[in-house]
Amino acid sequence: MTNEWFKSAVFYQVFVxxxxxxxxxGIGDLRGVMSKLDYxxxxxxxxxxxxxxxxxxxxxxxxxxxxxxxxxxxxxTLQDFRDLVNAAHERGLRIVVELVPxxxxxxxxxxxxxxxxxxxxxxxxxxWYVWSDTDQKYKDARIIFIDYEKSNWQWDALRGQYYxxxxxxxxxxxxFDNPEVQKAxxxxxxxxxxxxxxxxxxxxxxxxxxxxxxxxxxxxxxxAYYKRLRAFLDAYSPGSMLLAEANQWAKDTLPYFGxxxxxxxxxxxxxxxRIFLALAQGNREPLDWILAQTPPIPANCxxxxxxxxxxxxxxxxxxxxxxxxxxxxxxxxPEMRKNLGIRRRLAPLxxxxxxxxxxxxxxxLTLIGSxxxxxGDEIGMGDNIKLDDRWGCRTPMQWDDSxxxxxxxxxxxKVYLPVISDPVFSYQLVNVAAEQDAPDSLLxxxxxxLNIRRQHPAxxxxxxxxxxxxxxxxxxxxxxxxxxxxxxxxxLSAHSHKIALADYGIQRVxxxxxxxxxxxxxxxxxxxxxxxxxQVVR
Ligand code: GLC
Ligand code: CA
Numbered sequence: 001m002t003n004e005w006f007k008s009a010v011f012y013q014v015f016v017x018x019x020x021x022x023x024x025x026g027i028g029d030l031r032g033v034m035s036k037l038d039y040x041x042x043x044x045x046x047x048x049x050x051x052x053x054x055x056x057x058x059x060x061x062x063x064x065x066x067x068x069x070x071x072x073x074x075x076x077t078l079q080d081f082r083d084l085v086n087a088a089h090e091r092g093l094r095i096v097v098e099l100v101p102x103x104x105x106x107x108x109x110x111x112x113x114x115x116x117x118x119x120x121x122x123x124x125x126x127x128w129y130v131w132s133d134t135d136q137k138y139k140d141a142r143i144i145f146i147d148y149e150k151s152n153w154q155w156d157a158l159r160g161q162y163y164x165x166x167x168x169x170x171x172x173x174x175x176f177d178n179p180e181v182q183k184a185x186x187x188x189x190x191x192x193x194x195x196x197x198x199x200x201x202x203x204x205x206x207x208x209x210x211x212x213x214x215x216x217x218x219x220x221x222x223x224a225y226y227k228r229l230r231a232f233l234d235a236y237s238p239g240s241m242l243l244a245e246a247n248q249w250a251k252d253t254l255p256y257f258g259x260x261x262x263x264x265x266x267x268x269x270x271x272x273x274r275i276f277l278a279l280a281q282g283n284r285e286p287l288d289w290i291l292a293q294t295p296p297i298p299a300n301c302x303x304x305x306x307x308x309x310x311x312x313x314x315x316x317x318x319x320x321x322x323x324x325x326x327x328x329x330x331x332x333x334p335e336m337r338k339n340l341g342i343r344r345r346l347a348p349l350x351x352x353x354x355x356x357x358x359x360x361x362x363x364x365l366t367l368i369g370s371x372x373x374x375x376g377d378e379i380g381m382g383d384n385i386k387l388d389d390r391w392g393c394r395t396p397m398q399w400d401d402s403x404x405x406x407x408x409x410x411x412x413x414k415v416y417l418p419v420i421s422d423p424v425f426s427y428q429l430v431n432v433a434a435e436q437d438a439p440d441s442l443l444x445x446x447x448x449x450l451n452i453r454r455q456h457p458a459x460x461x462x463x464x465x466x467x468x469x470x471x472x473x474x475x476x477x478x479x480x481x482x483x484x485x486x487x488x489x490x491x492l493s494a495h496s497h498k499i500a501l502a503d504y505g506i507q508r509v510x511x512x513x514x515x516x517x518x519x520x521x522x523x524x525x526x527x528x529x530x531x532x533x534x535q536v537v538r
Contacts, residue, residue: 003238003239004300004302005094005239005241006047006199006241006243006264006265006302006370007302007370007460007461008370008457008459008460008461009046009047009094009370009460010044010045010046010047010365010370010371010372010373010450010453010454011045011047011048011049011096011304011370011371011372011373012040012043012045012047012048012049012372012373012375013049013051013306013309013310013372013373013374013375014033014040014048014049014050014051014375015028015051015061015310015375015394016028016029016030016032016033016050016051016053016075017051017061017062017074017075017394017416018375018376018394018395018396018397018407018416018417019032019033019036019375019397019407020032020033020035020036020397020399020407020408021407021408021409021410021415022034022035024408024409024410025074025408025410025414026408026410026411026414026415026416027074027075027408027416028075028396028397028407028408028416029074029075029076029080030053030071030075030076030080030081030083030084031076031080031083031084033048033050033084034080034083034084034087037084037087037088037091037093038091039432040093041091041092041093042447043378043443043446043447043450044446044447044450044451044453044454045093045373045450046092046093046094047093047094047095047096047198047199048088048093048094048095048096049096049201049243049372050095050096050097050098051098051310052065052072052098052100053071053072053075053081053097053098054066054067054068054069054070054071054072055067055070055071055072055073056072056105057105057107057170058072058074059105059168059170060167060168060170060171061310061390061391061394062098063098063100063167063171063203064103064104064105064106064107064168064170064171065100065104065105065108066104066105066107066108066109067108067109068188068191069188069191078195081195081196082195082196085195085196085197086196089196094198094199095196095197095198095199096197096198096199096200096201096241096243097192097197097199097200097201098200098201098203099185099188099189099192099200099201099202099203100203100204101174101176101185101188101202101203101205101208102166102167102173102174102203102204102205102207102208103165103166103167103171103172103173103174103204104171104172104174105170105171106170106171106172107170110125110128110129110174110184111125111128111129111172113125113128114126114127114128114129114131114159115129115156115158115159115163116158116159117158117159127175127178128174128175128178128180128181129163129164129172129173129174129175130163130164130172130173130174130175130210131159131161131162131163131164131175132153132161132162132163132164133161133162134162135151135153135155135162137153137210137212138152138164138210138211138212138216140213140214140215140216141166141210141214141215141216141217142215144166144167144339145167145168145339146339146340147338147339148168148339149165149167149168149169152164152165152166153165154169154172164210166204166207166216167204173207173210176208176209176221176222176225177209177221182225182228185229186228186229186232189229189232189233190232190236190237193233193236193237193240197240198239198240198241199240199241199242199243199264200233200240200241200242200243201243201245202226202229202242202243202244202245202263203245204245205222205226205244205245205246205256205263206218206222206246206247206248206252207222208221208222208225208226209221209222209225217248217252218246218248218252218255223255223256223258223262226242226244226256226258226262226263227258227261227262229242230242230258230261230262230263231261241264241265242262242263242264242265243263243264243265243266243267243304244256244263244265244266244267245266245267246263246266246267246269247267247269247314247316247317248269248317249270249293249317250268250270250290250293250294250295251293251295253266253268253269254295254297257297257298257301258298259298260298260299260300260301263301264300264301264302265301265302265303265304265369265370266301266303266304267303267304267305267306267372268294268303268304268305268368268369269314269316269317270290270293270317270318271287271290271291271294271303271305271367271368272305272306272307272313272314273313273314273315273317273318273322273326274286274287274289274290274318275287275307275360275363275364276313276326276330276349276360277318277322277325277326278475278492279350279356279359279360279492279529280325280326280329280330281492282472282473282492282493282494282495283472283473283492283493284469284472284473284474284475284492285472286322287363287367287475288466291368291464291466294368302369302370302460303368303369303370304369304370304371304372305364305367305368305369305370305371305372306364306371306372306373306374307346307360307361307364307373307374307377308345308346308349308374308377308393309372309374310374310390310393310394311341311390312337312338312339312340312341312342312343312390313330313341313342313343313344313349314339314340314341315327315340315341315342316340316341323340326342327342330342330344330349331344333385335385335386336385338389338390343383343385343389343390343392343393344383344385344392344393345374345376345377345381345382345383345393346360346374346377346380347377347380347381347382347425348382348383348425352380352424352425353529354442355527355528355529355530356529357380357442358445358449358529358531359490359491359492359529359530359531361446361449362449362488362490362531362533363475363490365449365450365453365459366453366459366477366479366486366488366533367464367477367488368464369460370460373446374393375397376397376398378442378443378446379398379430379431379432379435379441379442379443380425380430380442381395381397381398381420381425381430382420382422382424382425382426382430383395383420383425384417384418384420384422387417387418391417394417395417395418395419395420396408396415396416396417396419397432398419398420398427398430398431398432399431399432399433400427400431400432400433400434401427401428401431401433401434404419405419405420405427405431406431406432406433407419448513452512452513452533456484456486456512456535457481457483457484458479458480458481458483458484458485458486459479459486461481462478462479462480462481462484462485462486463479463480463481464477464478464479465477465478465479465480467504469503469504471497473491473492473493473495473497474489474490474491474492474497474499474526475489475490475492476488476489476490476504478536484535484536485535485536485538486512486533486534486535486536487501487504487506487509487533487534487535487536488531488532488533488534489504489526489531489532489534490530490531491526491527491528491529491530491531492529493528493529494528494529495528496525496526496527496528496530497525497526498523498524498525498526499523499524499525499526500520500521500522500523500524501518501519501520501521501522502520502521506520506536507519507520507536507537508520508536508537509534509535509536509537510534510535510537511532511533511534512533512534512535513532513533517537518534
């Protein structure tokens, strides 16, 4: 079981473009990330997920891949990547990279050859994408980027046919019915493992294969391919971890784990919005509901949980009523909405309310799975809804109060996106240096919480047992391994509540933050959005 490191891991998601600029061109790069590895280690995470670093025209921040076997020149070189991996490994940090199997950029040489009948390699690549004479096929497939696209088909004048795309029109879907495409993507995975990557986040896995009369999502043929990818990696590089980004209902995510022979991990998409719902309503009901829907997963698998990421806070996995509530509550300004979601960062979403931000983290770090933190959220960074698409949540990391927030030496107008400068979240106020020096900062709180989590493997591996209460504002559960039993109580409401362990049938606990012992009969108060983490004393 030594290979199951991901079960007790904490992930830190880094947008390389946004993190640190080492050469003063205004763009974050791999050497920049390398210069911040001590910061990342000291935060208390152990795995870095790097968003796409391969060549790309960057119309979808790198998820539009135009070359699979190199590093985008903005970010450095393959040697820089290997150096980063080595420097990370020296610090006990692991590196996860992206694989985008579903589609490429329309600038990718494969597509260039495929769509151009006069291209010298046209014959080879002709069937690498999903071509059709009509745009009437696969009508049951939904459109994902509803703010940008009207159809999943795009006319290609050169070829005189339509091509299929589930995302932007400039991201044609690869044809995974073609065995050559299947092989090519295995080679890409092999290549990045050879460069030293410890794991792979697989982008948008549900949409690999299309079949008439289906939603073209989660098809058995797609799962068969992922099993093949897994078997290949298990044989080639045992211990390499596969993480799926399958944004689906809980029951549809189960097949991504297979019988423990497909993905090691999958993001728990339906849980995420319900953390925000529960906090908005001061009520545990959405959490109880989704946990009841969450099937047990194979013993060698793990959920990945998160509060925010680089995309809009997706509301695809909620009911229409819940979506309306979430939009009204968290995105009152229509500019805050994007596709079926909300394009805001964690701190602004939670009104920069420290207690709310902490209790959200308490749920993230203790409920189930391995948590994934999004860069900047640990210091409470803000967003910029004036920026296009999802870019407002991808602004430069705020390191200090110097020029460009210490992110880059470039002239401000050369920085790839403006740093946050609004009155509440401005980099002069919200930055790593200031928070490092302030014992009570959010950054130091996050470090402390991660430090406690690290000492108690049951937070990652323990069995979850949700405890019933008469007070719906209180959400309590235990996490149990043969070695230890932990008790977590969260107050989801803006009011303080009195509690006693006896309410939960527990005799005696030790507070993990203070070390203080508490007996069953002692009443104590949980302040608004308060939380307590305990070890049950036997
Ligand atoms: C994934 C990525 C998102 C990207 C999309 C298309 O959902 O998280 O950022 O736009 O795939 O590649
Ligand atoms: Ca740079």
